[in-house]
Amino acid sequence: MSTVQVQVDRNSRTPLHVQLAQQLEAAIQGGELPVGSRLSNEVDLAEAYGLSRPTVRQAIARLVDQGLLVRKRGVGTQVVGNSGQVRRSLELTSLYDDLAAAHRKPETEILRFGISPATAEVATALQCELGDRVLRLERLRRADGEPLALMRNWLPPELLETDPNTLAERGLYQLLRAEGVRLKVAHQTISAIPATLEQARLLSEEPGSPLLATTRITYDDHGQPVEYGAHLYRASRYSFEHTLVHR
Amino acid sequence: MSTVQVQVDRNSRTPLHVQLAQQLEAAIQGGELPVGSRLSNEVDLAEAYGLSRPTVRQAIARLVDQGLLVRKRGVGTQVVGNSGQVRRSLELTSLYDDLAAAHRKPETEILRFGISPATAEVATALQCELGDRVLRLERLRRADGEPLALMRNWLPPELLETDPNTLAERGLYQLLRAEGVRLKVAHQTISAIPATLEQARLLSEEPGSPLLATTRITYDDHGQPVEYGAHLYRASRYSFEHTLVHR
């Protein structure tokens, strides 16, 4: 039954409930709140931190959504995991940023970069007409020098006005955000397919070896589709990890 | 800019924000709120429905988390998808229930059912000692008569006191819930592996063909691990679909 030391800054631009959630997460990662330990009740926490109870609840709700905490009426709030061991993939992040955050030295080789007519699959995803001009790009992503993923993406051409070199150095999502595109929601599928000869060559795998395949349509905050991606990951070197929460 | 017709029942046991979310979701599925349409602002909605603004916000937040809506400050709330076309997998549900809900006629063949000593992998997952007695079960799941998945699960033996026949007819999560276990959080990984000879035979696949492999540790509302599962899905007949939301 613990009340972690927390210091919130009311003059900061980051919301109070975010500050609280971050500090509680840090306490869980840092071992101050070990797995199995119980938090004080919400009313006491609110008083201790000088916040209202709804604000405290909102912070706790974030951590529950992340799978770090479990709440039970009449009992309390307990720690069930720590985000150190649970890599949080399956968020709306780019592979480049994920690798960079893990200090895995991402590199990008541009295999293709140019305007193409939209295929039926792409036109459906981007809600444009068959044959419309779309930006098509194909990249090979390496981590620590080893091939990791083959990434094909299609975008409305006006969205990304940059040269391939910048793309090689940063990652697609970073560039899109820099252009003012705010990615909000994505619909993704995950499947597995055997590698073709060409794919195997690029990824240093045997032909027929299993690849993790994802397709993703990403929407901005206007609900407009801004990117369609079909990626292939070496199953021997990559897996998805995530948390499921019952609602 | 629409204010959907909604009728909430204040005497119902289901919370108001859930009722509102359900009816809004139904309106989206039913085409009353087509993709791209805008909801009225939160204050107007609250007044129209006779609810407070926080309650309305909570309902909208659920739908935003599901990827159905996008909110933007200064602009409004828009529909970006409908759960009809977006199958919501990757929730904390069982394959059996998912198939049953899709009218795909799930069948289960029990390949193994009994007590085993915990291996290192299982002991770590279930937070018990190496060699502890655990219930081990292995099932072949068919849908519409076709093999779909090979499912291996390990549980603390006291949790599930039933006979294999019930298990064949219902599905694991349904049985656990019936025993009073409330599943809350799970940590899952998704990868791909080539089928072994034995796996290929059971799943009617070619040896070496890609299988989607998941491992999952599920926790109850006390934060206790209650199930460890390692499942293999035929990649040719199964994929995961889900929604990612930027926070």
Place this chain on the structure above:
DNA sequence: AAGTGGTCTAGACCACCGA
């Protein structure tokens, strides 16, 4: 400047849990 969602408060009552 007007309108929107984002945040925050200070209460209240309830449902559920465990001793």
Place this chain on the structure above:
DNA sequence: CGGTGGTCTAGACCACTTG
């Protein structure tokens, strides 16, 4: 029974977007 989280209210002020 006391304690917990779950729900709900009626405000308030702010930050952001768009015209």
